[in-house]
Amino acid sequence: MSDIPVAERAARIEYAIRDVVVPATALEAEGHEIIKLNIGDPIAYPGLPTPKHMIQAFQDSLARGETGYSPSYGLPALRIAIAKDENGKGWNCTPEDVYVCHGVTEALQIIFTATLEAGTKVLAPGPHYPPYMAYPQLFGAQTVEYRLDADDGWRVDFADIESKMDESVRLLVLINPNNPTGNVANAEDIDRLISIAEKWPNCMIIADEIYDELDFTGTQTSVASRSNSVPVFTLNGVSKVYYAPGWRIGYMALHDPMGRLGAVKDGIERLLRSRLCASTPAQMGYLSGLSGSKDWMQGYTQKVLSHRDLCLQRISKIEGLEVQSPGGAFYMFVRLTDPKWANDDKKFVLDLLHEEHVLLVHGSGFSEEMGKGHFRLVYLADSDVLNEAFDRIDRFLQHSR
Template sequence: MKDLKDLTAIKLKAYTPVKSIRTSWNVPISDFARLTHNPIRAIVEGLKIVPNPDKQLIALSIGDPTTFGNLKPAPEVVEAVRRVIEDGSSNGYGPSNGFLEAREAVAEYVAHQGAVTPNDVILCSGCSCSLDLCISALAGAGQNILVPKPGFSIYRTLAEGFGVECRYYDLMPEQNWEVDLSQLETLIDGNTAALIITNPSNPCGSVFSKSHLKAIINIAEKHFLPIIADEIYEHFVFPGYEFHSVSSLSEKVPVLSCGGLTKRFLVPGWRMGWIIIHDRDNHFRDVRKGLANLSARILGANTMVQGALPDILRNTPTAFYDDLVSTLYRHAEIAYKSIKQIRGLRPIMPGGAMYMMIGIEIERYPEYETDLDFVQALIAEQSVFCLPGQCFEYPNYMRIVLTVPEEMITEACKRLTEFCEKHYKMDDRIILQQQNGLLARMNQY
């Protein structure tokens, strides 16, 4: 024991920089804390969110399907947790990667992704924790990861604290948000650690076709680039579209697939996510160890929910899922059909998830310089709150959520129409052309 203490002292002496003793209060933060920030929160906190006092606020900005109480978990889900609480079987710590029974249930649940065993499953504290572990295991300071633009800001939040650069590959709105494959490939260099694919997409609601996913995977294979597949919305797919997991299409590229209970089961606060390791050729042998090490930092995910997980995944009726997707699709259609009639706005109909991106022809609203100004004025006049596109690295767009009650969607579209008609301005040349056309028609009579 004495030798061990001596060895520890030698190591500390070798690696600990000498600092002078503090003579006053000066408590700095770590580089990790200093570099970490949430772009959405920073932008939203900078907005002047002062709703019209005469109109009830309609928040189309919150990506939490439980906010308004219209979408509730299935009774079977609630009952599964109640049983675990009452029998007290899951009150203690569990293995850092999760209880075996829970991992077995997840492996069964994600069988459509390919051959999965319980040893390929790591349970996490929500899908954001899953993404955190994946990025942390694959990338370090001085490296970069490839993320979509527009895309979910959490990738940047998780990466930059480690000194990992986010390089943005373009999604093309005119092609239902497919990836610009040529531009994507130009971003890859020797320091690129991983490619993140979000499918279905937040914020776009797009669903990639099988052929498009294969084209993306081919680029990753060409450059020996592992993939992190953010597939939390994999079951939120509207009629006419089909979901294909990245892992089911990849023959050689190793994939870390991230999912969880959050959205499909309408329990985001229960914080239950998972990582599925897909690795046919054992390229992730060290990554597996790294993920195990990292999962031990929080001593495992919520054990109460783990205890209920087998019943949740096996007993929730298909009708519950179908009703949820039908509701979101109906809301998407209502919003799209209404907003596409508004001058100066260009909605893009989603193929899944629970969001819609809307282009703003900002030059038609000369009172506002940016999407931030537009959104802020919309709140002040109409008490409708949409997230500006800058939250997703995509200016002159805004994102709405489709989970609010149907009457709120309808009312929000009505207010949006009123706002845009009030502030829309046509180009002088267009006005002149319309006036000339009117005069020509009058002269015919």
């Protein structure tokens, strides 16, 4: 008998970051050791553990037997703490504006489900974190990319946004700091973005600020704090700057300055109720991170920054590589200057994996058009490991010329 058919929409989904793991796992099964610089999970690298007080709070919650369902929109104490944290970023967020989800990823699925219809569009940065391309098509919508300027620190190209806006654009996305480029948008950039969006009454902004505290420029700004007109979905959570991605806790916070999101809010709440709730003890762990001292964060950020500097220094000495210095997050989007690889970044990544056992992610996995000719590197590994990886990348590039 032939195979039972898969739904077309599922067969089209790609997630480059995990797709390259398949050949790496096969090599590992043959006994090879792979240097993995592919995954944006701080826990996959040594020296950046989830803070102890957060783990303790998670464990205490379990010990108290808090293993039941929790309210669909999130634990009230956590919604209060998140609203307070967002207040600190400069806008009037109330606990009722906050909805706790299984990570930003679930928040995105809910926002797209509540706002997209067939024929509508999401305008997202190119390159971008893959779900911004993968999910909208499930609703018959389309993701259109706006350009980040590869020669100017991956800054947002506002003229490109303007040329791509039309009535069908429901969501304009800013990832700040950006994954995979590390670009940080400042207040002036955000004001320009808002002034473009406000010309289109049905357009809302998604502000993915999950790397906001990993900002080396000191200029990262909350989009909600700048908007008096355009509705903003602020996204954040425990995964990156609180170093606990496996807990799967994040949130959306709705900023509705003109009071126009009543129907959307109702749709979001229906969706949230229909999927029950986020993990109860994990919410308690996040609560402790938000309400406790954040002094520990500075040491973590310094460590990440020193790794960034090491990578910048190594890349500057390798023929065949170029990079724009990232202002935040923990990624580098490195340009392959040799035309042989610039035209086939996926082959570069796979050949490097097979010959030198270093795992990166091909840039075209973050945008076929705007990411090609690049690779993404996560620079959280130890300096010895990073140095070894660069030795191997250098050797591979020089051999393959």
